[in-house]
Amino acid sequence: MIRLHGIEKVYRTDRIETVALADVNIDVEKGEFISIMGPSGCGKSTLLNLMGLLDVPTKGKVEINGSHINGAGDAALAQVRNREIGFIFQTFHLVSDLSVLDNVQIPLLYRRMSNAERRKLAEAALDRVGLSARLHHFPSQLSGGQQQRVAIARAVVGRPAILLADEPTGNLDSHMGDEVMALLKDLNEKEKTTIVMVTHDAQKAQQTARTVRLFDGRQVC
Amino acid sequence: MLRHYLTMTIAVLKRRPFYTAISLFGISFTLLVLMVVTAMADHALAPMAPESRQDRMLGVVSARMFGPDNAWSSNGGYMLFDKHARNLPGVEELTIFSSWQTVSTYLGDQRITSNIKRTDGAFWRVFDFTFLEGSPYSQADVDEARFVAVLTRATREKLFSGQPALGKTFEADGQTFRVVGVVENVPDIRIVPYADFYVPTTTSKSDAYKREIMGGFIAVALARTTDDLPKIREEFNARLTRITLPDKSYTTLVAPFETKYDTIARESPFADRQSPDRQGPKLTLLLVILALLFVTLPTVNLVNVNISRILERASEIGVRKAFGAPMRTLVAQFVVENVFLTLLGGALGLVLSAFVLRALNQSGFIAHSAFTINARVFAYAVLLAIGFGLISGVYPAWRMARLRPVEALKGGPSR
Numbered sequence: 001m002i003r004l005h006g007i008e009k010v011y012r013t014d015r016i017e018t019v020a021l022a023d024v025n026i027d028v029e030k031g032e033f034i035s036i037m038g039p040s041g042c043g044k045s046t047l048l049n050l051m052g053l054l055d056v057p058t059k060g061k062v063e064i065n066g067s068h069i070n071g072a073g074d075a076a077l078a079q080v081r082n083r084e085i086g087f088i089f090q091t092f093h094l095v096s097d098l099s100v101l102d103n104v105q106i107p108l109l110y111r112r113m114s115n116a117e118r119r120k121l122a123e124a125a126l127d128r129v130g131l132s133a134r135l136h137h138f139p140s141q142l143s144g145g146q147q148q149r150v151a152i153a154r155a156v157v158g159r160p161a162i163l164l165a166d167e168p169t170g171n172l173d174s175h176m177g178d179e180v181m182a183l184l185k186d187l188n189e190k191e192k193t194t195i196v197m198v199t200h201d202a203q204k205a206q207q208t209a210r211t212v213r214l215f216d217g218r219q220v221c
Numbered sequence: 222m223l224r225h226y227l228t229m230t231i232a233v234l235k236r237r238p239f240y241t242a243i244s245l246f247g248i249s250f251t252l253l254v255l256m257v258v259t260a261m262a263d264h265a266l267a268p269m270a271p272e273s274r275q276d277r278m279l280g281v282v283s284a285r286m287f288g289p290d291n292a293w294s295s296n297g298g299y300m301l302f303d304k305h306a307r308n309l310p311g312v313e314e315l316t317i318f319s320s321w322q323t324v325s326t327y328l329g330d331q332r333i334t335s336n337i338k339r340t341d342g343a344f345w346r347v348f349d350f351t352f353l354e355g356s357p358y359s360q361a362d363v364d365e366a367r368f369v370a371v372l373t374r375a376t377r378e379k380l381f382s383g384q385p386a387l388g389k390t391f392e393a394d395g396q397t398f399r400v401v402g403v404v405e406n407v408p409d410i411r412i413v414p415y416a417d418f419y420v421p422t423t424t425s426k427s428d429a430y431k432r433e434i435m436g437g438f439i440a441v442a443l444a445r446t447t448d449d450l451p452k453i454r455e456e457f458n459a460r461l462t463r464i465t466l467p468d469k470s471y472t473t474l475v476a477p478f479e480t481k482y483d484t485i486a487r488e489s490p491f492a493d494r495q496s497p498d499r500q501g502p503k504l505t506l507l508l509v510i511l512a513l514l515f516v517t518l519p520t521v522n523l524v525n526v527n528i529s530r531i532l533e534r535a536s537e538i539g540v541r542k543a544f545g546a547p548m549r550t551l552v553a554q555f556v557v558e559n560v561f562l563t564l565l566g567g568a569l570g571l572v573l574s575a576f577v578l579r580a581l582n583q584s585g586f587i588a589h590s591a592f593t594i595n596a597r598v599f600a601y602a603v604l605l606a607i608g609f610g611l612i613s614g615v616y617p618a619w620r621m622a623r624l625r626p627v628e629a630l631k632g633g634p635s636r
Contacts, residue, residue: 054543054626075547081626082545093540093630097232102225107544109222154544 001162001194002028002051007060009046009217020046021217024060030161033188033195035205038214044198045166047214051196052085052164053077065161082110086155090167092147094139100126100150101135107158125153129183145176152183156193163187165197169204181207223557230558233530244526248566249573251519252605255512256574257581259601260592265410266482267597271348272414275481277313278347279453280413280441281306282320282484284476285494291470294494296320298433299422301476302440305460311449312442316343319430319437321416324394326380333379336409337393338416339425345371347443348414353377355387355402358421362401366423370398373406375589376417396424406589413439413481434467434474442478454478458497520613523559527617531555538621539630551622552615559614560607567606571599 009021021043028034028051036044049055050062053069062069065084069077086107094103104122126132129149139147148168155163165184169177181204187193197208205211213220234241268275284297302317309315318340326333342360350357350371358369370391377386377400386400398420407415422430430437444450457478464474477497479487486492486504493500531538541551571594578592594602621629 049627052543054539054630056625075549078542078545078547081543087543089630093536093543095537095540097229097236102228105225106541109225110545110547110550115224158544 001030001032001065002026002196003061003063004047004050005061005063007047007050007057007062009043009050009055010058019217021050021057021214024214024217024219026212026219028194028196030194031188031192032210033185033208034197034210034212035208036196036198036212036214037200037202037205038220040200042214043217044214046217048164048166048196048198051162052087053081054087078110082107082158084161086158086160086163088148088151088155088163088165088168090170092139092144092151092171094147094150094154096139099136099138100131100142103139103150104154104157106154111158121157122153125157126150128156129153143176144172145179148172148176148180149183152180156187156191159191161194163193163195165195167198167200169199169201177201177204226554226557227561229554230561233534233558234562236533237530240526240530244523244562245566245569247519247522247526248563248606248609249569251516252563252567252570252602252609253573253577254515255605256570256594256598256602257577257592259605260574260578260594260598261410263595263598263601264408264590264592266485270405271350271407272411272481273349274347274443276447277444277450278441279444279450279478279480280439280484281457281476281478282413282439283487283494284435284474286435286466286468286471286474287495288471288473292495293435293471295436296438297440297476298435299430299438300432301434301464301474302438303431305464306440306442306457306478309442309453309456311444311446311453313445314343314347314443315440316347316443317341317438317440318344318422320439322437326391326393328380328391335376335379335393335417336415338419339422340419341422344419347441350407350414351405353403353405354385355400358401363421363423366421368396368398368424369401369421371402371404371419372400373404373417373589375406377403393418393420394426396426398424408590409588410590413441434464440478450480461497516609516612520609523609523613524616527555527559527613528620531617531621535621535624535629535632538624539626539628542624542626542629548622552618555618555621556611556614559618560610563606563610563613564603567602567609570606571602574602 004024004026007021007024011018011020024047036047038044050057064080101122104125105118108118108121126135129152131146131149134142134146169180172180184195185207188195199205281297284295286293299317306315318338321336321338323334324337326335342363345357353374357371362369372386377383380391381389386403388400390397390399409415442453444453454477461474461476466474475495475497483499483501486500487494489504489507491503491507538551575594582590582592
């Protein structure tokens with residue numbers, strides 16, 4: 001489903017060169033739920049960004065669902081992100097000016113479908129995360145846990161095959177964190193969604209099928 | 222999608238009222254100036270009585286004689302038109318009349334200064350004046366040099382306190398005229414038909430004008446169809462080359478039949494007054510450059526405000542990109558949002574310009590002006606607002622839309 005081979009990511013400025021990732025090779029199979037762990041600054045989020053085509057590697061190959069991504073143009077990458085990948089961010093990244101319903105519809109805006117169809121799918125996704133009663137609320141009117149559930153609804157509304165979650169429970173208390181994990185496991189088990197989750201939390205990582213560990217930008221297991 | 226863009230536009234406008242106020246002030250003030258200028262140009266140039274048929278009209282307002290050492294610019298002379306402009310191919314009617322002259326009229330002891338035009342009978346068939354009283358004088362009146370006059374409504378107001386004037390007499394420049402008609406006012410921005418009253422050419426105190434090739438007269442030809450305009454121009458220009466000029470120090474006479482716009486263009490900077498060729502395109506270029514220069518500063522200002530506004534939305538851009546928005550869709554979104562903003566500013570500008578135009582009309586700054594926001598000016602206003610929105614929206618939108626998603630999610634471009 002996701003193949004990263006010989007991945008290297010180097011950040012360069014005029015004076016300094018920082019190696020964020022070096023020689024990383026990861027294969028994630030269809031329907032897998034894996035976690036990526038490691039200390040702060042070890043390159044976990046960078047790796048997730050490369051998997052999600054939000055950034056480009058300095059070296060190495062990225063393959064999503066059998067297609068090589070290296071060298072693809074903006075429109076092609078946008079298409080893969082829209083169809084194949086859903087994102088969940090630690091800080092939710094909800095658009096504060098839009099209602100819950102409008103936020104969840106964002107991925108569908110970039111697909112050909114009617115407003116009614118878009119709304120129906122968004123309502124179904126919000127129903128699934130238990131927020132049917134909050135359609136017209138704004139993010140600032142919700143708790144952190146509710147905001148993350150909106151973000152999950154937004155990530156899954158387009159039924160992507162891959163879900164990339166960057167510390168999805170990092171900003172939540174343990175109870176809310178457990179709720180979010182339950183949702184992710186449910187998606188993985190029932191929808192066979194491939195999930196890659198970055199986490200600091202060993203307990204959460206244990207709930208996944210496999211853990212990739214990083215240290216100083218290198219894959220340690 | 223449009224509903225989504227509109228929701229975002231309104232939300233962003235409400236988010237920072239100060240930025241919004243600055244943007245709207247800049248946009249509405251810029252568009253206000255452009256709309257006032259457009260309304261004035263429309264009032265001066267658009268077809269309306271007494272120049273409703275101006276699409277078929279060509280006039281010679283200015284003439285220029287020049288030689289190696291001399292140049293003489295003025296109106297054409299009566300003889301130039303009477304002898305050489307008659308029977309041009311495609312002309313339905315030709316009128317020869319004087320440019321306006323200032324004369325004194327006495328009302329008891331009170332002296333009133335008025336502008337008079339001396340015309341032939343065809344003048345009233347070429348120009349479609351709106352008669353409030355009576356009718357125009359005829360060619361027979363002109364041939365017989367009868368002292369008859371057609372007044373404008375404003376002149377009737379001055380001379381006869383607005384009372385019916387038909388058959389009454391008044392004195393102007395030492396001559397007594399009998400009123401045969403009263404017409405609606407003509408704004409002096411329409412220089413060709415404008416005057417306070419009109420009398421037959423033949424009432425001039427001297428007939429020396431009949432022997433002059435330069436000075437004091439205008440000719441307007443009403444073509445049968447617009448297709449006839451080029452051949453009228455060409456034939457008259459050809460005839461001019463065959464005229465023997467009275468003074469040997471002059472070798473060339475340039476007095477082309479032109480549209481109103483080309484006539485104005487001939488007086489503009491950069492016009493080649495010694496060429497009979499049309500000067501309109503040069504004026505158009507000059508006006509476009511001036512308009513662009515005028516909008517440059519507010520555009521740069523709006524571009525900067527837009528960049529600040531969009532920078533605040535870096536995270537939103539990142540989210541949209543992460544969920545599949547291609548660059549061109551994001552550019553379209555920000556441009557559409559900006560066009561909404563400029564249309565809003567345009568609507569404000571339109572309301573303000575209506576007040577400014579009303580104040581201009583009431584001030585008497587331009588005599589008898591009646592500047593209005595008509596459908597044509599409104600259409601120009603909408604086009605101006607959209608054009609302004611596109612120009613000021615594309616660069617910030619393009620700059621922000623090309624951010625890499627990861628960069629945008631972190632809050633904007635790394636510096």
